Amino acid sequence: xxxxxxxxxxxxxxxxxxxxxxxxxxxxxxxxxxxxxxxxxxxxxxxxxxxxxxxxxxxxxxxxxxxxxxxxxxxxxxxxxxxxxxxxxxxxxxxxxxxxxxxxxxxxxxxxxxxxxxxxxxxxxxxxxxxxxxxxxxxxxxxxxxxxxxxxxxxxxxxxxxxxxxxxxxxxxxxxxxxxxxxxxxxxxxxxxxxxxxxxxxxxxxxxxxxxxxxxxx
Amino acid sequence: xxxxxxxxxxxxxxxxxxxxxxxxxxxxxxxxxxxxxxxxxxxxxxxxxxxxxxxxxxxxxxxxxxxxxxxxxxxxxxxxxxxxxxxxxxxxxxxxxxxxxxxxxxxxxxxxxxxxxxxxxxxxxxxxxxxxxxxxxxxxxxxxxxxxxxxxxxxxxxxxxxxxxxxxxxxxxxxxxxxxxxxxxxxxxxxxxxxxxxxxxxxxxxxxxxxxxxxxxx
DNA sequence: TCGGTAACTTACCCGAGGTAACTTACTGGC
DNA sequence: GCCAGTAAGTTACCTCGGGTAAGTTACCGA
Numbered sequence: 274x275x276x277x278x279x280x281x282x283x284x285x286x287x288x289x290x291x292x293x294x295x296x297x298x299x300x301x302x303x304x305x306x307x308x309x310x311x312x313x314x315x316x317x318x319x320x321x322x323x324x325x326x327x328x329x330x331x332x333x334x335x336x337x338x339x340x341x342x343x344x345x346x347x348x349x350x351x352x353x354x355x356x357x358x359x360x361x362x363x364x365x366x367x368x369x370x371x372x373x374x375x376x377x378x379x380x381x382x383x384x385x386x387x388x389x390x391x392x393x394x395x396x397x398x399x400x401x402x403x404x405x406x407x408x409x410x411x412x413x414x415x416x417x418x419x420x421x422x423x424x425x426x427x428x429x430x431x432x433x434x435x436x437x438x439x440x441x442x443x444x445x446x447x448x449x450x451x452x453x454x455x456x457x458x459x460x461x462x463x464x465x466x467x468x469x470x471x472x473x474x475x476x477x478x479x480x481x482x483x484x485x486x487x488x489x490x491x
Numbered sequence: 492x493x494x495x496x497x498x499x500x501x502x503x504x505x506x507x508x509x510x511x512x513x514x515x516x517x518x519x520x521x522x523x524x525x526x527x528x529x530x531x532x533x534x535x536x537x538x539x540x541x542x543x544x545x546x547x548x549x550x551x552x553x554x555x556x557x558x559x560x561x562x563x564x565x566x567x568x569x570x571x572x573x574x575x576x577x578x579x580x581x582x583x584x585x586x587x588x589x590x591x592x593x594x595x596x597x598x599x600x601x602x603x604x605x606x607x608x609x610x611x612x613x614x615x616x617x618x619x620x621x622x623x624x625x626x627x628x629x630x631x632x633x634x635x636x637x638x639x640x641x642x643x644x645x646x647x648x649x650x651x652x653x654x655x656x657x658x659x660x661x662x663x664x665x666x667x668x669x670x671x672x673x674x675x676x677x678x679x680x681x682x683x684x685x686x687x688x689x690x691x692x693x694x695x696x697x698x699x700x701x702x703x704x705x706x707x708x709x
Numbered sequence: 710t711c712g713g714t715a716a717c718t719t720a721c722c723c724g725a726g727g728t729a730a731c732t733t734a735c736t737g738g739c
Numbered sequence: 740g741c742c743a744g745t746a747a748g749t750t751a752c753c754t755c756g757g758g759t760a761a762g763t764t765a766c767c768g769a
Contacts, residue, residue: 295716295765319537319622322756333718338758345624352630360637367641373649378691380641381669385683388673395673398631404537404622406563412570413616419578423585423598431591431698432705441679442672442689443701449671450664451599455606455613457663461656465603471660472599477592479697480649483661487650513734513747540725551749556727711769718763725755732749739741 294331302340305330310351314393318348318404355394362387420448447476520558523548528569532611536566536622573612580605638666665694 296304308329312321323344327334341347366383370376388395425444428435450472458468474482514522526547530539541562545552559565584601588594606613623631643662647653668690676686692700 298715301716318627323758324756332716334757335719335759336717339716344757345626348624349626349630352627352634356630356634356637359634363638364641373645374691374695376645377642377694378687381687381690382683384669385673385676385686389677389683392677396677404624404627406566406622408563408567409536409570409622412567412574416570416574416577419574420581423582424595427591427594428698428701432701434705435701438679438681439689439701442675442681442686443693443698445671445675446668446690446693449667449669451602451667452671453663453667454660455603457660458603459607459610459614461659463656463660465600465607468603468660469596469599471657472664473592473596475661475664475697476595476693477697477699479693479695479700480646480661481695481700482697483646483650483653483657487652516746519747541727542725550747552726553728553750554748557747562726712767714765714767716763716765718761720760720762722759723757725757726753727755728753729751730749731751732747734745734747736743736745738743 298340301330301332301336305332305337305340305347306351306354309347310355310394313348313351314397317397317407319406323347352398355391359384359387417448420451421445424448447472450475516558519548519550519554523550523555523558523565524569524572527565528573528612531566531569532615535615535625537624541565570616573609577602577605635666638669639663642666665690668693 305326309321309326312326312329315321323334323337326347327337330336337347341350363380363383367376367380370379421441421444424447425440428440428443454468454472457463458465463471523544527539527544530544530547533539541552541555544565545555548554555565559568581598581601585594585598588597639659639662642665643658646658646661672686672690675681676683681689
């Protein structure tokens, strides 16, 4: 009844520690992070239980608390690690750029590649599916679809010769831009009218216009 | 001990129903939605408790469950209402547009005005502060700051004559666009390279280029 | 070989979401 | 005016998962 049994502990099939074994703090911590990321991605933050993460590590719950303090702390550690990785990858890619456009392009490809290969984790975050009930995330996505349906026809009418996939891409770009700008302008105390102007200016002329303006004025 | 006392029930000070009173289902439902939106905005979804929402309504917890089924259901109802409102406002504004650019501009102003005036609710959603621990939202925001610091200097170097606030605005636009595109391209199965191309094309030439291309090709 | 420490455990607490069963006030028909 | 029927409301409870206290065992260096 006391002490712990030496039961054979199966974590995920591909991982080796079939028999519960003591590990150094750092090793255990790395393992926990990896497992946590997986479980969070699988069920979403809310639905993920500390119990399950602990179990998959072949360890009991209090160990998680020993190392990460709380469920929030564990998520935070996952995020911090992922963020560092994303930053390293994109910054490295951009460092090879020869001119501004090239640098930007390299950065974008690195970014999209990273988010693509870590797709499960990023769906969890970018999407607010993380901490919100599934239905809520769905409702927000529906709001975006509505916006999509307001914007896409305009672009299509505007430039009839363009392919559907590009219309879609550009529509998504505008929607994403709007969301970020709406947040930014409350922080920076920018009026809705100015925000709309910046957005329109950018969407209309793009960086090319910015370049010309910038280098004429300068 | 049985039945409920006729204790004077104070909800929020500015609201009138000082004395607990029976209400029709629709009236109670509307009140609950309003209170819930406020409480969710105040504490975030996670930290908000059904108990508090019920209390502020001057009613007991099971009533909330009677009307909305669950905490998730309550949030969902709030979202659905807000989404409908946002859609109505922007669609109405756009209906008055005379040409594509004008329509887009009107839509943007309506959108930014709406999110600005409902700022508290939208911080809760747009930000993932909703269901995630505060520290986690902070960590994601930090990731965006890193991206900002990668992109802004390029734009500044690229167009030296442009004001700082515009650089900031454009940087945020690009960041928002990237997030949305990264999600979109996993759904539509677009390669990172194509995604980068769409993004760059849009950012470089903007809609103007799209227009010219579209109407020459057509 | 032996003690100290760091990796681990069991067994518990508590708070918040959620529910069953019961009570009370309003409503329309006689 | 009275009296059912029902819709609005209640209390008292359950459960599950995050979080903790106190104790146990394996490893390592002297």
